[in-house]
Amino acid sequence: MSRFLTLLHKEIIELMRNGKWIWLPVVLMIIGISQPLTSYYMPQILDMAGNLPEGASITIPTPTGEEVLSGALSQYGTIGTLLFVLATMNVIAQERQNGSITLVMVRPVNEWQYLGSKTVAQLALLLLSLLLSYCLTWYYTNLLFTSVDWKLMVSSLVIYCFWVLFVVSVTIFVGTILQHNGGIAGVSILFLSLISLLTSLLPKFMEWSPGNIRGEAMKLLVEKQWTESAWVVIGSTTILSLLLFIAGVLVLKRYKHY
Amino acid sequence: MALLGPNGAGKTTTLQMLARMLTPDSGSIQFKGYAQKDYRPLIGFLPQHPSFFNWMTAKEFLSFAGKLSSIPKSELNGRVEEVLTFVSLEEAMTKKISGFSGGMKQRLGLAQALLHKPKLLILDEPVSALDPKGRRDFLQLIEVLKQNMTVLFSTHILHDAEQICDEVLILQDGCLKWKGSLPSLRKEFDLLPIKVQTEEPMNGIIEQLEIIEAYEYIDAKTVKVRLPEHVHPNELLQELINRNKAVTHFEMMHDSLEDAYMKVVRQ
Numbered sequence: 001m002s003r004f005l006t007l008l009h010k011e012i013i014e015l016m017r018n019g020k021w022i023w024l025p026v027v028l029m030i031i032g033i034s035q036p037l038t039s040y041y042m043p044q045i046l047d048m049a050g051n052l053p054e055g056a057s058i059t060i061p062t063p064t065g066e067e068v069l070s071g072a073l074s075q076y077g078t079i080g081t082l083l084f085v086l087a088t089m090n091v092i093a094q095e096r097q098n099g100s101i102t103l104v105m106v107r108p109v110n111e112w113q114y115l116g117s118k119t120v121a122q123l124a125l126l127l128l129s130l131l132l133s134y135c136l137t138w139y140y141t142n143l144l145f146t147s148v149d150w151k152l153m154v155s156s157l158v159i160y161c162f163w164v165l166f167v168v169s170v171t172i173f174v175g176t177i178l179q180h181n182g183g184i185a186g187v188s189i190l191f192l193s194l195i196s197l198l199t200s201l202l203p204k205f206m207e208w209s210p211g212n213i214r215g216e217a218m219k220l221l222v223e224k225q226w227t228e229s230a231w232v233v234i235g236s237t238t239i240l241s242l243l244l245f246i247a248g249v250l251v252l253k254r255y256k257h258y
Numbered sequence: 259m260a261l262l263g264p265n266g267a268g269k270t271t272t273l274q275m276l277a278r279m280l281t282p283d284s285g286s287i288q289f290k291g292y293a294q295k296d297y298r299p300l301i302g303f304l305p306q307h308p309s310f311f312n313w314m315t316a317k318e319f320l321s322f323a324g325k326l327s328s329i330p331k332s333e334l335n336g337r338v339e340e341v342l343t344f345v346s347l348e349e350a351m352t353k354k355i356s357g358f359s360g361g362m363k364q365r366l367g368l369a370q371a372l373l374h375k376p377k378l379l380i381l382d383e384p385v386s387a388l389d390p391k392g393r394r395d396f397l398q399l400i401e402v403l404k405q406n407m408t409v410l411f412s413t414h415i416l417h418d419a420e421q422i423c424d425e426v427l428i429l430q431d432g433c434l435k436w437k438g439s440l441p442s443l444r445k446e447f448d449l450l451p452i453k454v455q456t457e458e459p460m461n462g463i464i465e466q467l468e469i470i471e472a473y474e475y476i477d478a479k480t481v482k483v484r485l486p487e488h489v490h491p492n493e494l495l496q497e498l499i500n501r502n503k504a505v506t507h508f509e510m511m512h513d514s515l516e517d518a519y520m521k522v523v524r525q
Contacts (some may be wrong), residue, residue: 006325010311017313099309103370106277106303107326108296256281257274 007104011121012089024087024131031079032137035072039063040144065141065148068220072137072206072216073160076130077214081167081192084126088171091118096179111252119172119245126164131157152224156217159230162237163213167192169241169248175249208236260342261412261420263429264523269412270306272429273382277411289378299327300506302371306382312356315365316347319355320373327374341369342524345399358475361392364411379403381411397422397491416516428522443518452491455507457481457500480507 014019033153042060046052063071092115095101104114129167138153171188178184199211206212207229261269263368272279275288278298289297310319343347345365350358358366364387371379371386384400385393400409401422414421419426420440428436434441454460459478464470465512473483485494491510 002328003326006322010322014311014313099305099307100311101305102279102305103308103310104326105322106279106298106301106327107323107374108298109326189474257279 002258003109004117007109007113007117009102009128011117012124015121015125018124020087024083024125025132026078026131027083028037028076029136031075031083032133033140034139035075036068036137038244039068039071041103063145063242065146066224068145069138069148069153069156072134072141072220073156073214073217073221076133076148076160077163080130081163084164084167084229085171085185085188085192087126088122088174089188090181090240091172092175093179093181105253111249114171115176115245115252119168120167123165124171126163126168127150130161132162133161137178148221150225152221155226158214159217159220159234162234165215165241166210166237168235173244173251175247176248198247208232208239208241213237259410259426260423261410261427261429262414262416262519263435264414265413267429268353269414269429270382271343271432273303273380273410273412274305276378277301278280278415279305299374300377300459302374302376302379303362303380304367304371304381304384306389308367308370309364310355310366313354315352315354316342316369317351319366320370321400323370324373329374337373341372344372344485345369346395347375361389364396368396372403375407377407379407379409381409382416383412383414385413386415391416416519428460429482430523435525443522446518448450449509452483452485452494452507453507454483454494454505455481457504457506459461462505463498463501463503467494469493470498487490 043058046058051060092101095104095187134153136156138148140152141148167188170191171184174188174191175184176186194208195209196211199206199209210233216227216233220226220230260271271280275282277288278296279509285522288295289300292300311322314322317338320341321334323386324338327447339348339351342351345368347362347365349356350362357362359479360493365485368381368384371381397418400411401407404422404424423440424444425437425439427434438446453476456479460481461476461478464473464475464481464483469485469489471484471486473481475481483494485491491508493509495505
């Protein structure tokens with residue numbers, strides 16, 4: 001346990017020193033608040049963009065607060081997922097490429113501790129950034145649109161966190177197999193989009209799919225109550241992430257060469 | 259103990275397998291008298307090109323490594339300072355590793371390998387990247403260390419091995435070609451350790467001398483010879499003087515270690 005904590009401490013310090021604790025929350029916050037802001041100023045933006053004939057009138061129905069928050073979730077789903085993958089892709093590959101993994105593995109560290117510390121540190125970073133960003137978005141939404149109950153906000157965030165868990169698990173697992181950043185990011189994103197695509201193509205068979213998480217979080221915002229399908233998706237995502245983690249450890253154990 | 263061999267002989271591979279950095283294709287490695295299969299607490303390993311977490315300072319890195327090796331907290335700080343002093347890095351201990359020179363990194367690598375007082379210290383070409391002074395300093399450190407632990411290091415420079423080793427292993431194409439102490443290697447392969455030069459040509463004389471076991475002419479006036487073990491070199495000198503030869507050069511050659519090494523490798 002103390003070895004795990006030592007590794008975790010090192011990971012978190014490393015994330016601080018290389019600036020991920022700064023840029024990731026900032027970028028996520030910008031992505032988040034851009035949603036309520038652009039929704040609010042849309043008429044003005046269209047006006048300024050020009051090219052409309054004199055006297056043209058556009059009426060855009062003012063969205064409710066819940067709709068704006070769903071919009072923000074969908075932003076996290078696209079650009080956010082890309083960011084999560086990019087932030088996570090090099091955690092193992094980098095240490096293997098520059099050889100610093102050797103001086104860790106030459107000590108009595110086992111694969112669980114190593115991979116666990118990486119996963120937990122990465123999750124801590126991403127989830128905290130997401131929390132900050134989402135709270136800020138919620139604040140602006142309440143300011144500019146109808147206010148959303150904080151319980152709804154928190155519940156939708158909790159559901160959404162499982163998507164982050166899944167993204168991190170997939171990327172770290174791919175990271176144990178492949179050695180190059182580009183390959184890791186490419187394969188992870190391909191896999192994640194394949195899951196989302198299959199989910200929308202075969203809705204009947206993919207009710208359990210992690211690709212439904214975003215939909216469930218949005219549904220919660222709109223219907224204002226937890227549904228059973230949300231629990232199914234959360235359960236299956238947790239299990240899948242756990243399996244991916246175990247598979248990652250097994251891959252590490254089978255390494256012939258670190 | 260030194261592991262010698264030409265490039266590509268498998269020195270690094272062997273050391274990495276011993277350090278459990280590389281899984282052998284077949285067979286297993288065990289530490290005699292140590293029940294657990296994972297013997298990593300007993301060894302210290304310095305790779306050929308050690309790379310650290312460059313964002314850490316030397317002290318942070320050693321504390322991190324020490325915690326991973328379960329050194330108790332109360333001892334850790336003292337131990338870190340002790341090894342840093344040993345490798346003379348105490349002034350650089352709060353500096354970032356990214357600014358270290360090659361020699362400093364090598365010494366920090368040695369420090370991390372020593373930190374947990376291993377029984378076996380494995381060093382992969384520890385001096386090949388160092389300048390002459392750094393190399394001498396490093397060899398002196400190994401000299402001190404071998405009092406307390408077994409030091410196994412690889413090199414392709416015979417001179418280094420000769421200075422500090424009690425035993426050598428010669429490896430080629432992944433096979434152990436020879437093992438033993440350096441004097442016995444010299445004895446076994448060193449064919450012509452005495453070089454004699456006279457003013458007059460020696461043709462015909464050397465052949466007559468019964469005390470000579472083997473000889474080889476370099477030119478008419480210079481010859482390399484080997485004497486049987488019971489014959490003192492002075493007897494050869496005596497014989498030459500008796501025959502009125504003016505000896506201008508008489509040398510016991512010690513740097514013929516290289517020849518012996520080449521013979522082992524060519525076998």
